Amino acid sequence: MEKYFEAFINAIIGTFNWTWKSIIFEVPWYTNYFWGLIIISLVVWGLEILFPWRKNQSIFRKDFWLDGFYMFFNFFLFAIAISGFYKVLGLLFGDLGIKQGSLSLLDLSPFPNWIQLIIFFLVLDFVQWFTHILLHRYAFLWKFHQIHHSVKEMGFAAHLRYHWMENVFYKPLKTFGVMILGGFEPEQAYVVHFFAIAIGHLNHSNIKITWGPFKYLLNNPVMHLYHHAHDLPEGKYGVNFGISLSLWDYIFKTNYIPEDSGTIVLGFEGDEKIPKSFWKQITYGLKKSKP
16 A cells, blocks of 8 residues: 555656656657647637638637636646546556557557657547547546537637536546557657647647648648537537547537538537636536536
């Protein structure tokens, strides 16, 4: 038990120290998630200002500052708080003989690094796509995912407005995705991480991008806007579930783009019940709903 407690505390301290070192530029630039997030955000926001899709939408759109705070809360503050639990969970798995590659279905070690990264990216994106469907399909999970869908005007920062419980759901499945890949060096994953952030920011941005013929591969703002549409096709609990890739939606027929004006109403039925304050939103779904 002492081993787990020490690991819990050390993980929190270590994550805090790494975040602080990132802020003061004492980590390699290519692993600096703090300033990487800020730079990507400023670039995409700048593109929104220069090339707005919905020209009547304010530069500081509705809930701009709320979403901006969510970015730092989910990416750093909550990451520090939860790191101890993930470390303990990793130790428990290790004690049970379950570690990275222990459930390996594919050994990546014979492949060059760039092929390893592509396979890693494809596996993780599919896992996240599937998890995203679960968040819409089951009422218990949807209760938390509603926070993300309470966005009424889309902009880059809406990408990281989500309930902290989503981290709890995504992380184990993403970890499983890593565990089935043998011979992969996780240190290389920062490339995938920064790419996913950039694509996610663009998907939520006020920019009209379709990627031309690559729309069947990469997710885009036009496609993702319909994921946030208030009015969905009859009988559907969601469409366009892609995270970075649109590929899975086209393969499994969950794609839906009826037009590209960008003027649709966002949200969902009953979204007026979602609290407006950050503190009430992060506790939303944890209490039993009143009849």
